[in-house]
Amino acid sequence: MKRLIMSTTFLILTLLSLEIGAMSEVGLSSLFSGDEMARFIFLHSRLPRTLAVILAAAGLSVAGLIMQSISRNKFMSPTTAGTTDAAALGLLISFVFLGHMSGYIQAIFAFIFALAGTLLFTAVINRLKIREVVYIPLLGMMYGGVLGAVATTIAFQFEAQQVLNQFNMGTFARLGNFDLVYVVIAPLVVAVIYATRFSIIGLGEDFAKNLGLNYNRVVMVGLVIVSLISASTFVAVGPLPFVGLIIPNMATSFYGDNLKKSIFDLMMFGAVFVLACDIASRLIIFPFEMNVSVTISLVGGVIFMVYLIRGMYGGKKSRKAA
Amino acid sequence: MIEVKNISQTYDSRSERDTITDVSLTVRENTITALIGANGAGKSTLLSVMTNLIPAKKGNVTIDGVDVRKIKTSEVAKKVAFLKQTHQLSIKITVRDLVEYGRFPHCGGRLKDTDHAKVNECIDYMNLEELSEKYLDEISGGQRQRAFIAMILAQDTPYIFLDEPLNNLDIKYSVEMMKIVHKLVSELDKTVVIVLHDINFAAAYAGHIVAMKDGKIYKEGTPNEVITTEVLNPVFDHDFHITEHDGKNICLYYD
Numbered sequence A: 001m002k003r004l005i006m007s008t009t010f011l012i013l014t015l016l017s018l019e020i021g022a023m024s025e026v027g028l029s030s031l032f033s034g035d036e037m038a039r040f041i042f043l044h045s046r047l048p049r050t051l052a053v054i055l056a057a058a059g060l061s062v063a064g065l066i067m068q069s070i071s072r073n074k075f076m077s078p079t080t081a082g083t084t085d086a087a088a089l090g091l092l093i094s095f096v097f098l099g100h101m102s103g104y105i106q107a108i109f110a111f112i113f114a115l116a117g118t119l120l121f122t123a124v125i126n127r128l129k130i131r132e133v134v135y136i137p138l139l140g141m142m143y144g145g146v147l148g149a150v151a152t153t154i155a156f157q158f159e160a161q162q163v164l165n166q167f168n169m170g171t172f173a174r175l176g177n178f179d180l181v182y183v184v185i186a187p188l189v190v191a192v193i194y195a196t197r198f199s200i201i202g203l204g205e206d207f208a209k210n211l212g213l214n215y216n217r218v219v220m221v222g223l224v225i226v227s228l229i230s231a232s233t234f235v236a237v238g239p240l241p242f243v244g245l246i247i248p249n250m251a252t253s254f255y256g257d258n259l260k261k262s263i264f265d266l267m268m269f270g271a272v273f274v275l276a277c278d279i280a281s282r283l284i285i286f287p288f289e290m291n292v293s294v295t296i297s298l299v300g301g302v303i304f305m306v307y308l309i310r311g312m313y314g315g316k317k318s319r320k321a322a
Numbered sequence B: 001m002i003e004v005k006n007i008s009q010t011y012d013s014r015s016e017r018d019t020i021t022d023v024s025l026t027v028r029e030n031t032i033t034a035l036i037g038a039n040g041a042g043k044s045t046l047l048s049v050m051t052n053l054i055p056a057k058k059g060n061v062t063i064d065g066v067d068v069r070k071i072k073t074s075e076v077a078k079k080v081a082f083l084k085q086t087h088q089l090s091i092k093i094t095v096r097d098l099v100e101y102g103r104f105p106h107c108g109g110r111l112k113d114t115d116h117a118k119v120n121e122c123i124d125y126m127n128l129e130e131l132s133e134k135y136l137d138e139i140s141g142g143q144r145q146r147a148f149i150a151m152i153l154a155q156d157t158p159y160i161f162l163d164e165p166l167n168n169l170d171i172k173y174s175v176e177m178m179k180i181v182h183k184l185v186s187e188l189d190k191t192v193v194i195v196l197h198d199i200n201f202a203a204a205y206a207g208h209i210v211a212m213k214d215g216k217i218y219k220e221g222t223p224n225e226v227i228t229t230e231v232l233n234p235v236f237d238h239d240f241h242i243t244e245h246d247g248k249n250i251c252l253y254y255d
Helices: A002-019 A036-071 A083-098 A103-128 A135-157 A161-167 A177-193 A195-201 A205-210 A215-237 A243-255 A259-284 A292-321 B043-050 B073-079 B095-101 B113-125 B141-155 B171-186 B199-205 B229-236
Strands: B002-009 B020-026 B032-037 B058-063 B080-083 B159-163 B191-195 B208-213 B216-221 B241-245 B248-252
Touching: A002 A036, A002 A259, A036 A103, A036 A177, A036 A195, A036 A215, A036 A243, A036 A259, A083 A103, A083 A135, A083 A161, A083 A215, A103 A135, A103 A177, A103 A215, A135 A161, A177 A195, A177 A215, A177 A259, A195 A205, A195 A215, A195 A259, A195 B095, A205 A215, A205 B080, A243 A259, A243 A292, A259 A292, B002 B043, B020 B043, B020 B058, B020 B216, B032 B043, B032 B171, B032 B199, B032 B229, B043 B080, B043 B159, B043 B191, B073 B080, B080 B141, B095 B113, B095 B141, B113 B141, B141 B171, B171 B191, B171 B199, B199 B248, B208 B229, B216 B229, B229 B241
Parallel strands: B032 B191, B032 B208, B080 B159, B159 B191
Antiparallel strands: B002 B020, B002 B058, B208 B216, B241 B248
16 A cells, blocks of 8 residues: 555656656657657656656665664764765865766766775774764764865865865756766665665674674675765765655655565655655746755755654653663 | 584673683583573673684684584574574564564575475464564564564574573563473474573573683583582672572572
């Protein structure tokens, strides 16, 4: 039932996303009409854009849940562990030192930085042994801020502030780099194969080892998946803040944490959320559009606050019960 | 058969694990072996080494005569199941999900018909049929502990190691849990090694007791051999009073 409602909403939003645009006569129907121009716009703008939204959203949702399983912390996500900021730094460095390269080279830089940045953060967090889970996203956002400051300094030195500003705008209106979003498909396939392993890891290291899992390898596979997804979506569409945090939290409260059962529901849930935000961004000042990251930040930020506050009070409650 | 020979594990004072020195032990088949001792005596470390969760620094552990370090971890997981004391649940899964994870060493996450049959059998055996679709955070502590035992059963190993399974359980559920453990040995021919805090539970249910002190085995034997003032007073650094009930030694430790 839940699934039926979700898939229907998903289909409606996908169709809406395909229909909306400055040229109102372009739409799904233009595929079959004789209008070559409309057909071209549909195939080269509308369709890739909608696909990019769906893939980026699905990817980030899965990436967030994997991070939360690995760290056993519901507040971990690419946004709250410095992954996105590290990807931005990598992208900037590739731009400053190598100039305009193809999206794939940029994505490789972003990926290496994202992976290194995330590894550093998780290593530090494990050392600190913080008991209050709500501090970890706050620390992670500070860490992200530091990485952002480094990026700004570099950009300032090389007079590349404009480029950096452009990187940090999440939008699906950028043409050209969209094909990078398809890179998300490969890590998503691996995530589906590893789904049970990630869930088992979420029950703790000893639990996983008891079942014969190679704990360190599964964690590493997870972090590579997360970094690949974060980096390729970042280069293709820019940051989509909070998606990796709030979507897994909302989805698991409906579908539970058994990733093998819920991974497709999770992806669809994320896609519905980002599609809705993207459509809203396009309609509010039609025929112009807002950056989707602004809309997502507004909606996602509020939801994040709710979870944060609930986490603070909920944490106290559960401690009393124990 | 599991044999431990001259195991030593040393840790610096910052480590959360306790040191053990030169411990040798043969696990008795088809029996409940209880490990008792004060905090820091090394019971949990010994359990972790025996299950190869932490590799032994000195000495060796053999399962059926083969060094455990030479067996693939996925194969060890078909022989030995180990349930640790704390299960802080940060993820939301159902009882059935959990029990299905127990089949992981056998099917790698893709359950076949035989795996599903085994899962159902274990759920039935632990009387969890009605709770099988409930989330673990919706059921009581005792029911959750039963769900974890069902998972261990689904793992289908001859050896089961339990680290303080009675933690956070009230008396009713503790007794229920020990009866279940007893049934695992008498009905399913399992071999159980269990760390217990409450000495009287060990006295009442174990077939063999190992008393540890300062990282060494102080004394092992039948309950009536170990539950004596000569053994318990030094092991726990406390004055015990031993009485007899139904032919079993029971200890009183109130001043």
